[in-house]
Amino acid sequence: MAHHSLFLRILYRSIYLFLYVVLCGLLLITPGDAIQRSVENKQWYNIWIIASGYVVTVFIVAFIYIVRLYVNRTVLASIPKSWVPVDKGDVKEAVYKMVGAGLSKSSAIAYAARPRVDEEMMGDDRDEYEDEDEARTRARLMSWNEHALDRDEPTPMPPHRPVWGVIEHCGWASPNSPDLANLQYNDVINEFPNLIEAQALRLAPPDPASQSNPPMLDPEAAELLQRLPSMSLRDYFAHLTSLGVAVMDETVAEFLSKYEAARFSTKPICNAGFRELMDLFAEILRSIQPLDPVVLDHIYEDEDEDEEERERMVRRGTIGFTQMRRTYTSSQHSTTVSLRSRSSDGSGSVIRLADSGDASDLPYILSLTESTATRY
Secondary structure: OHHHHHHHHHHHHHHHHHHHHHHHHHHHHHHHHHHHHHHHOOOHHHHHHHHHHHHHHHHHHHHHHHHHHHHHHHHHHOOOOOOOOOOEOOEOHHHHHHHHHHHHHHHHHHHHHOOOOOHHHHHHHHHHOOOHHHHHHHHHHHOOOHHHHHOOOOOOOOOOOOOOOOOOOOOEOOOOOOOOOOOEHHHHHOOHHHHHHHHHHHOOOEOOOOOOOOOOEOHHHHHHHOOOOOOOHHHHHHHHHHOOOOOOOHHHHHHHHHHHHHHHOOOOOOHHHHHHHHHHHHHHHHHOOOOOHHHHHHHHHHHHHHHHHHHHHHHOOOOOOOOOOOOOOHHHHHHHHHHHHHHHHOOOOOEEEOOOOOOOOOOEEEOOOOOOHHHO
């Protein structure tokens, strides 16, 4: 195959070389013969005419060749172009109309594919966003059928006032949110029981025997205000209500209903529902009252009576169990308070209780990290 290819290249070049020789002969023999006869006849003007013709021809050919090289190099250097040559004058009129119709249809498809509020959900509020002309244009666009793809006609576009919906992913706040950027709602909702317990413990009466500043909490009151691990948030509110720390009103009932739906539902909560839940949560924290020492005294009296009854039963030889209100020992109490304090001060959490040093009207503080999207 290599010898065959070499033979074809030699044959191809030989043929072109032969044609070049023939062409040169035709170009030189004819004027040479004319010049020879002019010399013999002493017609010198014929020699000047022939020579001038050949010189002009050479200059014209050289000029055309140089211009052709320049145009070719300029066109190749301009590829790729920064613009599409489809305007009037760049292409034929029929091509211009076809390209314009195609671009118009592509724009209409892109417009119709963008997310927007469902027209059925808009109801009577639709008149606030679009007038009659816009409604007719939108109707024409929505009724656009497949046959329109075969027509080379521009598609009418609605005015630039679409009613787009809010794009969000339920369960997460938008990266561009001004106050909740990239917040995962469950991280906050899961902390509600701990924060409510921490608020109740914060308002517990101080220990009269404490010498520290600020004084330590009354261990009996703190133990009483703690939430048992087996307690649901609804049960804990019932417990706080029995102590007079909370009031089971409509706000609490609505908060518990929305909290349980957000906490245990398989459908994640969205932005509007989360903000409503946070408003209710703020009201709940504000409504929690300090434990009245009188209630604590009544509990002590009841416990003393239970202790006397137990001692009488022991003296009688009866083995019995009484309902004890104190559910934790001192060591358990300190450990649990330490764990609860994590949530109250925000350690390892995105939310904590607000204190006097926070310049906020809310009873809680959200600690959010800066997202990548908010920096641009």
